[in-house]
Amino acid sequence: MTEAVVRVERDQALTTIVLNRPRKLNALSGELLRALAQALAEAEADEGCRCVLLTGAGRGFSAGADLTDLDMQPAPGQSLDLGATLHETYHPVLHRIRAMPKPVVAAINGIAAGAGCNIGLAADVVVAARSARFIQAFIKIGLAPDAGGSWIIPRLIGRGRALQWMMSGEALDAQTALDWGLVSAVYDDESFADEAGALARRMAAQPTAALAAIKQLLDASSENDFPAQLDLEASLQSRLGRSQDAVEGISAFIQKREPAFQGR
Ligand code: T3D
DSSP: OOOOSEEEEEETTEEEEEEOOGGGTTOBOHHHHHHHHHHHHHHHHOTTOOEEEEEESTTEEEOSBOTTSGGGSOOTTOOOOHHHHIIIIIHHHHHHHHHOSSOEEEEEOSEEEHHHHHHHHTSSEEEEETTOEEEOGGGGGTOOOOTTHHHHHHHHHOHHHHHHHHHHOOEEEHHHHHHHTSSSEEEOHHHHHHHHHHHHHHHHTSOHHHHHHHHHHHHHHTTSOHHHHHHHHHHHHHHHHTSHHHHHHHHHHHTTSOOOOOOO
């Protein structure tokens, strides 16, 4: 029996999505990308799911586009249209991650290259195993960064570092990724799965609508001017203030107990 190229595990409010082609370092075939978009859509629609954890099976997170996939090999006499492939198979995944009204945590368990790296970096919280390596591998095959990397990476680490990293094609180790602000935590390999899982479970226990609002606010802040951002804060806060979780949070504070948020 062939194994699914994307595995989905649900544990209470946490949905874990595992890229599952370990013998190919979870290279992104069309089949895998379509299954990933589907898994993200299902997690989004699942009201019981309050956090998504995205990780890779085996020793890598993802080695990027599957270079042996038919989409990457032109038929005789024809040229590649990689842009069409990006629109059809990569962008649905990236839009799902960015627009998901619940947190997406990427646990970069090993090598993350090309579009595999950039799909991971599109997540809201990105943590890495100490042995993880990050490569903007595009330049090595004559391509430029895609899968949102040219938008996300300079915002995380600044233009200068982004240019150096992308133009050199060199691997960044996890500690440098942490020092540069590409990831927000690095855990030892032995405890990585546990630490990343615990972090995602803590996220799943937070007031979900407030997390979605934080995502929306930070994304809008790079385009909005200050008055527009104040308006957006006020409008989201009006909605959150009426939520059950806000009532619970304030009651718990007054009663000097831990809040039990339900994601409503
Ligand atoms: O429209 C579009 O589709 C365009 C989109 C493009 C987006 C992109 O992502 S472009 C960048 C694509 N990725 C790469 O160029 C990286 C290629 N891989 C590597 O450079 C190396 O594999 C790594 C540096 C990532 C890891 O090296 P290492 O030594 O740890 O592992 P390995 O031995 O090279 O790889 C293990 C196996 O995975 C191996 O298979 P084999 O020989 O044992 O059967 C290798 O061929 C396979 N593999 C690794 N990366 C890919 C891959 N197979 C297909 N596609 C890959 N990208």
